[in-house]
Amino acid sequence: MSASAAGIPAADPFGTFDAWLAEAKDSEPNDPNAMALATATPDGAPSVRMVLLKGHGPDCGTGGGFVFYTNAESRKGGEILANRQAAMLFHWKSLRRQIRIEGPLEQVSDAMADEYFHSRHPQSQIASAASDQSRTLPSREVYMRRVAELEERYGADGPVPRPRHWTGFRLCPTRIEFWQDREYRMHERRVFERGGPDVEWTSRMLYP
Known part of the structure; x- marks a missing residue:
């Protein structure tokens, strides 16, 4: 039932x-x-x-x-x-x-935040690391340039270091x-x- x-x-x-x-x-x-x-x-x-x-x-x-x-x-x-x-x-x-x-x-x-962050797709890790979430973005191009820089630094498969301010509650x-x-x-x-x-x-x- x-x-x-x-x-x-x-x-x-x-x-x-x-x-x-x-x-x-x-x-x-x-x-x-x-x-x-x-x-x-x-x-x-x-x-x-x-x-x-x-x-x-x-x-x-x-x-x-x-x-x-x-x-x-x-x-x-x-x-x-x-x-x-x-x-x-x-x-x-x-x-x-x-x-x-x-x-x-x-x-x-x-440790828990690290485990979840690195369980995400590498592109999602890059997207989070590149973002100053909620702050003013001058243009979309600025954000995409940050994404491209991280892709070049860490490669397509990562992993990307978890930013200290990215966490869970x-x-x-x-x-x-x-x-x-x-x-x-x-x-x-x-x-x-x-x-x-x-x-x-x-x-x-x-x-x-």
Whole structure:
């Protein structure tokens, strides 16, 4: 029986997340791991953009949480370093579902960032190393010239040294909400909450 037919389980939010993501991989035409990531400045001014989930698991202490990678000198990275709270939203239109996740962020280890950076296509490594992400670009030609210089330096197959400012972050969730579309707006919502990584999850239904 599908999660849609069975309803949202009342236990194990990570198990439900795994099941929904697996179904999204079969139904979404592009990037089922895409999520909206919301960050904010220290004074609370928000911003949001789409990023890709690159790892997840129930235990932040052993490499879990919800992991993504970015340039720490970008607007996004600057907001994260100044305010370590964030929210994520997965929306799978084909399944008529969404998952909202909230919690603090922590930076991944250098070893983990190195491993993921060098798992990418060499051209993607070059593209990241050549970019001063979010800063003013005088012209497209300036960026492409940087790309060409790195291609000449490291060759077509790399590897390219990971820039020190290119890293990853994991969101350690304190709140996860599942939403399932139902007819006539009688949607199903279930929220899981906990006070910290070593605290048990509590679960309750919400009015749609």
